[in-house]
Amino acid sequence: MLYIIDDADIEKIRECVEFYPVDGVTTNPTIISKQHTDFSSLIRSIREIIGKERMLHIQTTSDTAEEIIKEAYALKEFVGGEFYIKIPISPEGLKATMYLSKNGINVTSTAIFTQQQALIAAKAGASFVAPYVNRLDNIASDGVKVVEEVVELFKLHNISAKVLAASFKTVEQIHKISLTGCHSITINPELYEKLIYHPLTLYAIDDFEKDWETVYGTNSILGLLNN
Ligand code: E4P
Numbered sequence: 548m549l550y551i552i553d554d555a556d557i558e559k560i561r562e563c564v565e566f567y568p569v570d571g572v573t574t575n576p577t578i579i580s581k582q583h584t585d586f587s588s589l590i591r592s593i594r595e596i597i598g599k600e601r602m603l604h605i606q607t608t609s610d611t612a613e614e615i616i617k618e619a620y621a622l623k624e625f626v627g628g629e630f631y632i633k634i635p636i637s638p639e640g641l642k643a644t645m646y647l648s649k650n651g652i653n654v655t656s657t658a659i660f661t662q663q664q665a666l667i668a669a670k671a672g673a674s675f676v677a678p679y680v681n682r683l684d685n686i687a688s689d690g691v692k693v694v695e696e697v698v699e700l701f702k703l704h705n706i707s708a709k710v711l712a713a714s715f716k717t718v719e720q721i722h723k724i725s726l727t728g729c730h731s732i733t734i735n736p737e738l739y740e741k742l743i744y745h746p747l748t749l750y751a752i753d754d755f756e757k758d759w760e761t762v763y764g765t766n767s768i769l770g771l772l773n774n
Pocket residue numbers: 553573574575657677679681682713714715733
């Protein structure tokens with residue numbers, strides 16, 4: 548499963564890449580706007596931190612196929628590396644998706660809320676489809692169920708597009724999504740930290756350190772390796 552960071556905070560991305568396995572970064576206009584900073588230097592810095600091999604998904608802000616296509620080419624040129632243009636699903640978005648996917652630009656179809664939206668986006672040529680788990684849960688729908696069925700439908704119809712589950716608020720949602728066989732998730736850095744947190748793990752590490760130091764008087768093995 549791919550773990551992608553859904554944030555545009557440079558310091559948080561830097562920390563995540565240093566301490567956690569990270570397969571890429573996703574952004575959207577809301578995430579970028581929160582940084583209140585120059586757009587081009589922000590995405591240039593993100594690319595610099597994550598390198599050319601990790602995926603960078605940047606969302607279009609246009610709503611006509613013609614403008615989306617122009618933005619996609621301009622962004623691909625500017626951002627370089629493994630680039631995906633995120634396009635919210637709509638008739639204009641699908642028109643752009645069909646064109647771009649045939650012309651060598653990777654598309655992530657986003658703002659997906661239903662199984663049929665996901666199927667159609669994949670048929671239009673999207674490489675990833677991004678269903679919004681928590682936003683579905685918030686309207687008393689079932690985000691996990693939607694993702695589960697999209698994963699099943701893609702298998703059933705032999706579709707090569709991948710599911711990039713998005714919009715998470717809890718570790719429980721992530722755990723249930725991983726059980727569906729979903730290919731990838733995008734989460735914010737705070738949630739990534741929570742995925743490895745457990746108080747019993749902290750107690751265990753503390754006990755190991757105390758026991759070792761009681762006998763060897765150091766917390767390192769290195770000074771103890773005598774021939
Ligand atoms: C990612 O592609 C989405 O834009 C994002 O996960 C939406 O998350 P939110 O529902 O927390 O805003």
